Amino acid sequence: MCRFSFVLGVSAFLAAAFLVSRLMQVARFSTRVGCVYAKITASTAIRTAMDDPFVYLNGTLTPLSEAKVPVLDRGFIFGDGIYEVIPVYGRTLFRPSQHLARLFRGLAAVSIVNPHSERQWLELIDEVVRLQPAADQLVYIQVTRGVAPRVHAFPHSEPTPTVFIMSNPLIPIPASTREQGVACVTMEDQRWLRCEIKSISLLGNVLAAQNAAANDANETIQFRDGFLTEGSASNVWVVKDGSLIGAPRDNLILEGIRYGLMEELCAADHIPFKTQRISRAEVFAADEVLLSSASKEVLPVVSIDGHTIANGKPGPIYKKLYAAYQAAKIA
Numbered sequence: 001m002c003r004f005s006f007v008l009g010v011s012a013f014l015a016a017a018f019l020v021s022r023l024m025q026v027a028r029f030s031t032r033v034g035c036v037y038a039k040i041t042a043s044t045a046i047r048t049a050m051d052d053p054f055v056y057l058n059g060t061l062t063p064l065s066e067a068k069v070p071v072l073d074r075g076f077i078f079g080d081g082i083y084e085v086i087p088v089y090g091r092t093l094f095r096p097s098q099h100l101a102r103l104f105r106g107l108a109a110v111s112i113v114n115p116h117s118e119r120q121w122l123e124l125i126d127e128v129v130r131l132q133p134a135a136d137q138l139v140y141i142q143v144t145r146g147v148a149p150r151v152h153a154f155p156h157s158e159p160t161p162t163v164f165i166m167s168n169p170l171i172p173i174p175a176s177t178r179e180q181g182v183a184c185v186t187m188e189d190q191r192w193l194r195c196e197i198k199s200i201s202l203l204g205n206v207l208a209a210q211n212a213a214a215n216d217a218n219e220t221i222q223f224r225d226g227f228l229t230e231g232s233a234s235n236v237w238v239v240k241d242g243s244l245i246g247a248p249r250d251n252l253i254l255e256g257i258r259y260g261l262m263e264e265l266c267a268a269d270h271i272p273f274k275t276q277r278i279s280r281a282e283v284f285a286a287d288e289v290l291l292s293s294a295s296k297e298v299l300p301v302v303s304i305d306g307h308t309i310a311n312g313k314p315g316p317i318y319k320k321l322y323a324a325y326q327a328a329k330i331a
């Protein structure tokens with residue numbers, strides 16, 4: 001009985017210590033983020049710190065379950081917004097400047113006012129990251145044009161953009177999946193012609209991802225008029241005769257942050273790197289096919305539509321790039 005009370009006491013103490021540390025982080029938030037005001041109560045912090053992660057919404061840190069957006073938000077009504085996903089390793093953002101630069105380009109491309117400087121964005125993201133229990137995370141940022149009467153054209157008086165930041169644990173791809181490689185399926189690219197914009201209007205990508213899920217595949221590789229574009233949520237690479245080849249950086253693909261990274265890693269490892277239009281036949285005849293994204297990092301594809309790629313095993317260029325990627329994460 002005495003031992004039971006002791007264990008109970010220690011558990012209560014540890015839980016209290018965890019909650020106090022979260023509260024202190026939240027309290028610090030109000031003082032650190034100059035022009036943005038965080039409003040949060042101690043009771044919500046205690047109630048939600050463990051199982052309902054804190055997110056940032058329009059100046060407020062709040063439990064995810066309490067974050068609400070008006071139905072006239074143009075993100076909800078029109079998909080009128082831009083998003084970004086940034087990997088975090090050991091609580092450190094990976095390539096934050098490149099990710100924020102892409103967010104800023106997307107906002108400018110659709111004339112949504114960027115509400116924060118890069119420094120302010122980094123502070124906001126940092127606070128959300130600090131409030132999560134996991135060390136490795138995927139930060140999700142969404143900015144919409146804001147709330148306005150439902151008229152398609154931009155509102156006459158510019159609404160305040162809606163800003164949302166959340167962060168989820170980054171679940172690593174199992175080593176066994178990496179060793180075996182993954183299966184993909186293909187589909188005609190049905191998306192719009194501004195795929196370079198990381199728009200929250202993702203119905204085409206959703207249908208492509210569902211096509212992969214329905215066929216028990218890791219990803220759908222899309223083709224437009226017979227030429228490779230990209231995956232539902234990843235860039236696709238072909239290896240031929242020792243070179244890494246990617247689809248051109250144009251309006252038909254989203255230029256992943258890993259797109260530039262692959263180019264850098266290839267240069268460092270003396271792997272020739274090219275971008276060119278890649279036909280369907282060239283994809284199927286490749287020596288290796290790879291996917292890249294924030295969550296997949298770089299991942300080998302060993303079959304497409306049931307057709308085996310090369311010898312059906314992850315190849316040497318994948319292995320080099322994966323090792324280089326791991327080194328870049330801790331550099």
Ligand SMILES: Cc1ncc(COP(=O)(O)O)c(C=O)c1O
Pocket residue numbers: 085205230231232233234235253254255256257258259292293294295
């Ligand atoms: C359509 C699409 N292409 C490419 C990528 C890869 O981008 P990144 O390397 O920045 O994750 C993504 C990532 O989500 C994507 O959604």
